[in-house]
Amino acid sequence: MSKSFKHLKTREAFIERANERHNNKYDYSKVKFDKRGPLISYNGKRTRKAPEYNRDQKITITCPVHGDFIQTARKHIEKDPSGCKKCAAEQTGKILKQKWKNGELQAYQRKDQPKPKDGMQICMRCEKELPLTTEHFRIDNQKKTLGFGSTCKNCINKKARSEEEREKQRIRDRLRAKNLPAGIYRATNIITGCVYIGKSIRLPDRIQHHKTCLIMNKHKNPRMQADYNLHGKEHMIYEVIEEHPCDTPSEILYEREREQIIDHIRKGYNLYNRIN
Numbered sequence: 549m550s551k552s553f554k555h556l557k558t559r560e561a562f563i564e565r566a567n568e569r570h571n572n573k574y575d576y577s578k579v580k581f582d583k584r585g586p587l588i589s590y591n592g593k594r595t596r597k598a599p600e601y602n603r604d605q606k607i608t609i610t611c612p613v614h615g616d617f618i619q620t621a622r623k624h625i626e627k628d629p630s631g632c633k634k635c636a637a638e639q640t641g642k643i644l645k646q647k648w649k650n651g652e653l654q655a656y657q658r659k660d661q662p663k664p665k666d667g668m669q670i671c672m673r674c675e676k677e678l679p680l681t682t683e684h685f686r687i688d689n690q691k692k693t694l695g696f697g698s699t700c701k702n703c704i705n706k707k708a709r710s711e712e713e714r715e716k717q718r719i720r721d722r723l724r725a726k727n728l729p730a731g732i733y734r735a736t737n738i739i740t741g742c743v744y745i746g747k748s749i750r751l752p753d754r755i756q757h758h759k760t761c762l763i764m765n766k767h768k769n770p771r772m773q774a775d776y777n778l779h780g781k782e783h784m785i786y787e788v789i790e791e792h793p794c795d796t797p798s799e800i801l802y803e804r805e806r807e808q809i810i811d812h813i814r815k816g817y818n819l820y821n822r823i824n
């Protein structure tokens with residue numbers, strides 16, 4: 549039986565095994581195993597003293613290049629052992645670069661795609677068969693096993709352009725929202741004849757907000773909501789009674805609103821507004 553199949557019991561034995569697995573690469577001076585109670589058998593009896601080495605414990609190992617890292621003891625000494633993650637990532641990168649230099653990079657291929665000719669790659673998006681060179685494909689460093697990306701540069705650029713296009717549309721939408729007219733509006737229940745007068749710096753948005761609140765039965769004005777519930781939405785009408793430029797200061801709108809409210813009272817309208 550080879551040495552490595554022996555059960556490990558002590559910290560020293562663990563370090564010996566680890567040095568074997570990793571060619572004395574790491575420093576184990578920070579490795580500590582916690583004291584454990586006796587092991588208990590299935591019927592609750594104490595069986596034997598637990599060994600110092602605990603395969604499931606997380607221990608601190610020091611990489612000569614990257615410093616301390618934490619790993620489960622077992623993972624560090626198993627057959628295909630784990631070591632410093634940063635070292636591993638560097639190694640993968642180096643292998644990729646070397647393969648790239650040797651022209652050995654493999655192309656990623658979907659199973660349902662036809663096999664490309666040697667030195668060619670089929671773009672996953674446009675499905676064109678193109679030479680497997682940096683002129684047509686990007687090198688993908690993210691994926692361990694693959695060298696070239698699966699989408700051709702042309703498609704990648706197209707996608708970037710469409711995203712730019714969408715961002716421009718978003719800006720246009722925002723500008724449009726800013727240019728919505730401001731002003732004074734009136735909502736009327738045509739059965740009761742009762743009106744609500746309001747102001748807004750974005751009239752269409754504000755009117756839509758009233759409609760939504762009423763539909764959801766959450767309107768701030770209880771009398772207006774009650775009438776709406778009783779008579780239905782087809783009996784609510786909305787009118788813009790004064791339109792102002794979108795950059796009108798809100799104090800002016802406030803004043804105009806007051807004037808309209810007073811004017812409506814004078815004309816004998818019944819108002820939903822609370823008058824202060």
Ligand SMILES: [Zn+2]
Nearest residue numbers: 611614632635
């Ligand atoms: Zn390292």
Ligand SMILES: [Zn+2]
Nearest residue numbers: 671674700703
């Ligand atoms: Zn393409």
